[in-house]
Amino acid sequence: MDDIRILQPSGLDALVGELRARGFRVVGPTLRGDAIVTGEIRAVSDLPRGMGDSQDAKTYRLRPRDDEAYFGFAAPAQSSKPVFFPAEEVVWRGRRDHDDGGRFSGGQFTVERDTPDAAPIALLGVRSCDLRAVQIQDKVLADRAHVDAHYVGRRDGAFVVAVACSDPAASCFCASMGTGPRPSATSRETGEPSYDLLLTEILAAGDHHFVMEIGTDRGREVADEIGSSIGHSADRDDAIAVTDDAAARQSRAIDTTTVHDVLRASAESSRWEDVASRCLACTNCTLVCPTCFCTTVQDVSDLAGDSAERHRVWDSCFSESFSYIHGGPTRESTKARYRQWITHKLSSWEDQFGMLGCVGCGRCITWCPAGIDITEEAAALARMSGLPAPAATT
Amino acid sequence: MSTAAAEPRIADAGDPMVPRRFAISRVRQDTRDTFTLLLDPVDGEPLAFRAGQFTMLHSFGVGEVPISISGDPAAALAEGGAPLEHTIRDVGAVTHALVHASPGTEIGVRGPFGTSWDVDDAAGGDVVFVTGGIGLAPLRPAILDVLRERDRYGKVLLLYGSRTPDDILFGHEMHRWADLNDVNVQMAVDNAPYGYTGKVGFVTELIARAGFNPRASWAFVCGPEVMMRSAASALAGRGVPASHIRLSMERSMKCGIGLCGHCQLRDLFICVDGPVLDYPRLEPLMSVREL
Numbered sequence: 001m002d003d004i005r006i007l008q009p010s011g012l013d014a015l016v017g018e019l020r021a022r023g024f025r026v027v028g029p030t031l032r033g034d035a036i037v038t039g040e041i042r043a044v045s046d047l048p049r050g051m052g053d054s055q056d057a058k059t060y061r062l063r064p065r066d067d068e069a070y071f072g073f074a075a076p077a078q079s080s081k082p083v084f085f086p087a088e089e090v091v092w093r094g095r096r097d098h099d100d101g102g103r104f105s106g107g108q109f110t111v112e113r114d115t116p117d118a119a120p121i122a123l124l125g126v127r128s129c130d131l132r133a134v135q136i137q138d139k140v141l142a143d144r145a146h147v148d149a150h151y152v153g154r155r156d157g158a159f160v161v162a163v164a165c166s167d168p169a170a171s172c173f174c175a176s177m178g179t180g181p182r183p184s185a186t187s188r189e190t191g192e193p194s195y196d197l198l199l200t201e202i203l204a205a206g207d208h209h210f211v212m213e214i215g216t217d218r219g220r221e222v223a224d225e226i227g228s229s230i231g232h233s234a235d236r237d238d239a240i241a242v243t244d245d246a247a248a249r250q251s252r253a254i255d256t257t258t259v260h261d262v263l264r265a266s267a268e269s270s271r272w273e274d275v276a277s278r279c280l281a282c283t284n285c286t287l288v289c290p291t292c293f294c295t296t297v298q299d300v301s302d303l304a305g306d307s308a309e310r311h312r313v314w315d316s317c318f319s320e321s322f323s324y325i326h327g328g329p330t331r332e333s334t335k336a337r338y339r340q341w342i343t344h345k346l347s348s349w350e351d352q353f354g355m356l357g358c359v360g361c362g363r364c365i366t367w368c369p370a371g372i373d374i375t376e377e378a379a380a381l382a383r384m385s386g387l388p389a390p391a392a393t394t
Numbered sequence: 395m396s397t398a399a400a401e402p403r404i405a406d407a408g409d410p411m412v413p414r415r416f417a418i419s420r421v422r423q424d425t426r427d428t429f430t431l432l433l434d435p436v437d438g439e440p441l442a443f444r445a446g447q448f449t450m451l452h453s454f455g456v457g458e459v460p461i462s463i464s465g466d467p468a469a470a471l472a473e474g475g476a477p478l479e480h481t482i483r484d485v486g487a488v489t490h491a492l493v494h495a496s497p498g499t500e501i502g503v504r505g506p507f508g509t510s511w512d513v514d515d516a517a518g519g520d521v522v523f524v525t526g527g528i529g530l531a532p533l534r535p536a537i538l539d540v541l542r543e544r545d546r547y548g549k550v551l552l553l554y555g556s557r558t559p560d561d562i563l564f565g566h567e568m569h570r571w572a573d574l575n576d577v578n579v580q581m582a583v584d585n586a587p588y589g590y591t592g593k594v595g596f597v598t599e600l601i602a603r604a605g606f607n608p609r610a611s612w613a614f615v616c617g618p619e620v621m622m623r624s625a626a627s628a629l630a631g632r633g634v635p636a637s638h639i640r641l642s643m644e645r646s647m648k649c650g651i652g653l654c655g656h657c658q659l660r661d662l663f664i665c666v667d668g669p670v671l672d673y674p675r676l677e678p679l680m681s682v683r684e685l
Contacts, residue, residue: 091411091412092411092412092413094454096454108415108500109415109454109500109502111412111413111415111502113409113411113412140653141653144651144652144653145651145652145666146410146651146652146653146666148653149409149411267682267685268682293653293655294654294655294656295648295649295653295654295655296648296654296656297458297648297649297654299455299456299457299458301454301455305454305455308454308455315648315654315655315656317655317658322646322656323645323646323656324646325644325645325646326483326485326486330645330646330684331684331685332684333684336683336684336685340658340685343660344658348658348660348661351660351661352661352663
């Protein structure tokens with residue numbers, strides 16, 4: 001859809017208003033405490049205007065900018081994962097039946113599926129890495145023989161306003177993963193449009209506007225409503241220059257041409273001892289990862305045991321209990337758990353779903369208290385694997 | 395009686411995350427720590443399953459565990475419908491609650507989930523069941539599938555290992571299979587009291603000496619992972635084609651449908667790709683510790 005518009009900063013408020021008027025719950029980057037996190041956007045003033053960030057290994061700091069950029073930061077501290085896939089939700093509620101005398105009548109119960117709030121969601125300001133992560137989660141949770149019904153319920157019909165990333169952090173490596181910084185217009189797997197609208201924020205001397213690219217008819221309807229003006233191909237060139245520049249500023253990288261085979265060949269690598277001596281198995285990396293989907297269930301009952309709820313909650317392959325069966329955990333050591341995590345992300349995910357499970361958002365690097373860096377570990381494993389290095393590109 | 399109405403009704407899978415209610419009709423104690431739960435569907439609709447599949451059993455307010463179905467796949471759908479059978483070792487909070495529930499108590503059942511032994515593939519060949527301890531329970535539906543059409547198979551062997559003579563599961567039934575169905579049952583125990591006249595040793599030693607034609611045999615193996623690894627290796631060593639060896643894997647499971655991630659073994663989700671898997675697929679995965 002070759003339809004380019006120019007949106008003035010004042011049009012952003014109209015965009016939020018239009019989405020809310022259409023019944024969407026708008027979620028996007030907001031300031032909470034000392035971090036930018038995904039939260040509800042009621043008005044454009046909820047966006048972290050003029051705020052950037054500094055991220056690197058075990059470092060996250062807000063950084064006031066000297067401009068009025070609305071989206072002048074890298075990956076928010078938490079991705080949009082909890083929007084469609086909350087950290088905790090009720091799967092079903094059950095009650096024991098009682099006889100007429102109010103006594104428990106011997107073990108009968110009823111169970112009802114919980115139906116979550118069905119308000120449609122609009123993601124505003126989602127980065128390419130996180131948009132790609134949503135597509136990956138679609139594949140994992142909504143495109144299988146059995147689906148996560150609550151996820152599908154939230155995801156269906158969601159409106160997406162993507163924002164091209166202009167100011168990546170030191171921890172970012174989406175360019176090497178092929179997942180950003182410019183969002184691809186269509187999903188690689190389904191060919192469906194990835195976004196309804198794509199905004200690129202242009203901040204030139206004295207000029208602040210957004211190049212708005214249309215992804216869907218629905219996106220065009222919204223664009224028509226909010227008073228955008230017609231743009232030209234030169235505007236798209238400006239937008240592409242922003243993400244080209246952002247890509248060029250990324251210094252971390254993973255070699256995706258070899259990483260699948262490297263991890264597969266590294267099951268018995270001595271590197272696992274090395275990384276395990278640093279890894280705290282704190283689960284931070286999995287909780288901030290926008291693709292990690294592992295969950296557990298908790299059965300919660302009242303004191304009398306008459307009512308019970310089944311909760312689905314995020315879990316982590318770094319916890320010892322994760323692989324527990326009678327007799328003990330299958331992955332008892334931290335080295336086995338780190339190996340499971342990185343091998344899944346960079347190798348077996350591809351065997352399972354035909355794509356890597358890492359989008360290069362760098363959050364696992366930022367939020368690892370020990371400063372463990374997935375790009376560094378992948379490179380070390382590649383060096384130690386004995387597999388030939390890829391031919392240098394000319 | 396051949397009208398459609400007389401056909402057994404089979405419950406559709408429904409929502410795989412919401413348990414169906416089954417009432418415990420009986421709890422039979424099999425050994426000192428192992429019990430078989432006989433379950434009747436509250437809605438009257440039997441649970442169709444294939445040999446090797448498992449369900450998630452839910453004790454209200456306590457929790458849920460994956461347990462293989464140990465009953466006869468055909469009997470569940472026969473006129474009148476045999477109860478659904480699960481054989482459970484009392485090892486944790488949920489299994490303890492399940493095996494100590496009184497008759498009439500309702501429990502939740504999700505499933506059936508997972509892959510099957512598919513014993514049909516072995517028709518025309520010899521069949522070797524290799525199992526240890528409670529591993530016999532997930533194999534029992536496969537054994538019953540074979541015995542129902544006993545003539546389609548050559549020799550049928552059941553090689554069974556047990557910790558002690560007291561831990562032998564379904565002992566009477568194994569005798570019956572030997573006497574009535576021409577099943578060559580051989581047993582070994584790890585530890586025996588003074589005076590025990592049976593074989594003491596490991597199930598792998600039974601594989602080394604059992605009489606079957608390896609090249610034309612299929613082997614179905616279920617037991618602790620270390621036992622399956624050595625048994626599969628011994629079977630392959632005797633000349634059973636690796637692709638004719640199937641094992642049933644065990645991993646932590648919370649959802650049963652491939653979503654929770656707990657049961658992953660490299661690229662496999664054991665709950666949907668397994669639990670029954672071919673040895674060529676498993677061998678490289680079983681040879682790495684803590685994978």
